[in-house]
Amino acid sequence: MNFQYSFSRRRFLALSAAASSSLIMPGWVGKAGAAPLAAIKEEDAIIAFGLTGPVSDEGWNTKQNEGAKAIQAAFPKAKTLVVESIPFSADASRTFRQFVQEGAQMVFSTSNYGDFFASVVERSPEVAFLEADGRRVADNLGWYYAAHWHPTYVLGVAAGLLSKSGKLGFIASFPVPMAISSSNAFMMGARSVNPSATLQVISINSWFDPQGANQAASALIDNGCDFLFGVMNEASYLQVAEQRGVRAAMWSSDMRRYGKNAYVSSIIPDWTAFYVDQVRKRLEGTWSGGGQTLLPLGGGIDRDAWGETVPAEVAAKADAVREKIIGGWSPFTGEIKDTTGAVRVKAGETLDEVALYNWDWSVEGVSGLST
Amino acid sequence: MDIITGLLTTAVLAGGVLALAALGEVICQRVGVVNLGVEGLMALGAVTAIAVTISVPNPSVGFAAALLVGLCFGMVFAMATVLFRANQVLCGLALTLMGTGLAATVGRAFSGMPAKATFQPVIVPYLSDIPILGPAFFSQNILVYLTFIILPVAIHYLMFKTRHGLNMRAVGENPGAADAAGIPVLAMRFWYVSLGAALAAGAGAYLTLAFVPSWSDGIVAGRGWIAVALVIFARYRPMNVVMAALLFGLITALGYVGQARNWPVAPALLGMLPYLGTLCFIIVPVIVLRRMRQLPAAPAALGLPYFRDVR
Incomplete structure (x- = not known):
């Protein structure tokens, strides 16, 4: 899946630094200290999107493209530029520079392109930049992402109730915070209803490799797992689950047509409202850099409608947890232990959103991802 | 399912993709032509199989269509490299780039659609009752039997037990001598290169009809290159190629089982x-x-275009 991370040493160091630093402001929306950029007339506006894969991927990029379409619908006189399949290389810099040369006043990078993106941001102070899954901010740069751990916790509750063996499987890409927070939230959700549940993770060392995900799914099921989840953008492990008669939950889009018996639900992001709001601010002249946004459960990230084989009482129990989270309750409250059994979050303490965003250790019960 | 049986089952399924593509490459290289377009041909085969099964929900039709598309692109490649004697490496790379690009463009309409028809397991009586091995090797789909048993035996027999096969190898070892002996060098190369390309596209169809039943851009994920490497690893012998592919599949599957068992x-x-x-x-x-x-490695004339008038 074309998610958020290109896993390089530099990236890893940056993440570790971000995770250990307390300078990042907590909360849904961080500081916006810089002076706003000047207003633009709608007919002059050019909004650019850099995508990691094809818009037809039925996943991450399809959802990003829906965001671009929503902007076009809301501001019909503005022009939107969408470039697909930008590689994680110097070509990314070239593409973003091209956006600026073509006169774009606002550029969305729908993934973390690291320094390839940052170099363009620094040279174009008059252009507004937003980076999905970013960690850096500047006077013309903000980052945004979705608090996917909340709906993932809800799916974890359903998995804990549906799994007979108590052994859950997770197909990850790389041991990066996105995969760690996702597996942790899933495990904690499952353990809230089945304290003896365990989660086995396999990293397939790719964001997109249907053959690898297929084999990983078979290995997990052979090992006794009867519920699969993962951060892949495609349906191959759902198809394996369907064939083998176990259940699976997915990411990014409704994939029930690939396996209607196995499909439980999916984590679905919806960027449209956020994107339209950001563009409106830019046009009005109220947009400024430094924004740090994590879209909340029910406001940009949510579960999909439950699969047809999910019993009503399971759906009801999981949805009750969903309502509770929307009401302000955080499931990520101590005591939380890591895989070695050491207490990492004391009873009564709660991990804030930025800590969850940068999560770099696995909770008790998860094996295979990190120590 | 037993863990070893599970391991072997995925090894056979995953290895089959490589084996089929590598068998095509063996035929091609044995007549003296390196085809580096396997990756692109696999992508084309994969997308063709999906596209055809959507209108005709029969996996055999999809597979046959993929073979045909592979044959056509193979003929274009053979025309360039064999008849017009262009550089084989460059043409192969061009075929890979064109194939993956074209497959991505054509595949746009089909991405996100599950395959309408897939090859179902055909259980071989008696043999499938063998403990551990039976379910892994004899409860698979027909393509697996084709790839692991029928094709390698047929190609081995053709290559090493018939006069025609001797001629074939002569074309790859010393096209000048073969030509002098009256073997139609260019025709031989042209048709075997095209046939090899058809099998590579067939491997792509195997992928979408028997292994990962849907199309998405990038689905081949470098397996075409591994198939080319396996041919060299297996010293250009069809039986060895199949064993090498199985071994490769087994080790890959072992990596995942290792993670699953922590x-x-x-x-x-x-x-x-x-x-x-x-x-x-x-x-x-x-x-x-x-x-x-001391074992002979590559065919002596591998990669060299044949010019009759330049000796």
């Missing part, structure tokens, strides 16, 4: 297993067995 090895290292394994299997026998060093 072996205390870093996932990145387990992911490296197939490549480390291949290195070991190439290096160790050469060191241990003296005889292995």
Whole structure:
């Protein structure tokens, strides 16, 4: 899946630094200290999107493209530029520079392109930049992402109730915070209803490799797992689950047509409202850099409608947890232990959103991802 | 399912993709042409199979259509490299780039659609009752039997037991001598290169009709290159190629089983297993067995275009 991370040493160091630093402001929306950029007339506006894969991927990029379409619908006189399949290389810099040369006043990078993106941001102070899954901010740069751990916790509750063996499987890409927070939230959700549940993770060392995900799914099921989840953008492990008669939950889009018996639900992001709001601010002249946004459960990230084989009482129990989270309750409250059994979050303490965003250790019960 | 049976089942399924593509490449290289377009041909075959099964929900039709598309692109490649004597490496790379690009463009309409028809397992009576091995080897779909038993035996027999096969190998070893002996060098190369390309596209169809039943851009994920490497690893012999592909599939599957069973090895290292394994299997026998060093490797005229008038 074309998610958020290109896993390089530099990236890893940056993440570790971000995770250990307390300078990042907590909360849904961080500081916006810089002076706003000047207003633009709608007919002059050019909004650019850099995508990691094809818009037809039925996943991450399809959802990003829906965001671009929503902007076009809301501001019909503005022009939107969408470039697909930008590689994680110097070509990314070239593409973003091209956006600026073509006169774009606002550029969305729908993934973390690291320094390839940052170099363009620094040279174009008059252009507004937003980076999905970013960690850096500047006077013309903000980052945004979705608090996917909340709906993932809800799916974890359903998995804990549906799994007979108590052994859950997770197909990850790389041991990066996105995969760690996702597996942790899933495990904690499952353990809230089945304290003896365990989660086995396999990293397939790719964001997109249907053959690898297929084999990983078979290995997990052979090992006794009867519920699969993962951060892949495609349906191959759902198809394996369907064939083998176990259940699976997915990411990014409704994939029930690939396996209607196995499909439980999916984590679905919806960027449209956020994107339209950001563009409106830019046009009005109220947009400024430094924004740090994590879209909340029910406001940009949510579960999909439950699969047809999910019993009503399971759906009801999981949805009750969903309502509770929307009401302000955080499931990520101590005591939380890591895989070695050491207490990492004391009873009564709660991990804030930025800590969850940068999560770099696995909770008790998860094996295979990190120590 | 038993863990070893599960391991073998995925090894056979995953290895089959490589085996089919590599068998095509063996035919091609044995007549003296390197086809580096396997990756692109696989992508084309994969998308063709999906597109055809959507209108005609029969996996055999989809597979046949993929073979046909592979044959056509193989003929274009053979025309350039064999008849017009263009550089084989450049043409192969061009075929890969064109194939993956074209497949991505054509595939746009089909991405996100599950395959309408797939090959279902055909259980071989008696043999499938063998404990552990039976379910893994004899409860698979028809393409697996074709790839692991029928095709390698047929190609081996053709290549090493018939006069035609001798001629074929002569074309790859010394096209000048073969020509002097009255063997139609260019026709032989043209048709076997096209046939090899058809099998590579067939491997793509195997992927979407029997292994990962849907199309998405990038689905081949470098397996075409591994198939080319396997041919060299297996010393250009069809039986060895199939065994090498199976071994590769087995080691890959072992990496995932290792993670699933939580072996205390870093996932990145387990992911490296197939490549480390291949290195070991190439290096160790050469060191241990003296005889292995003297085995003829590549066909002598591999990669060289044949000019009748330049000797």
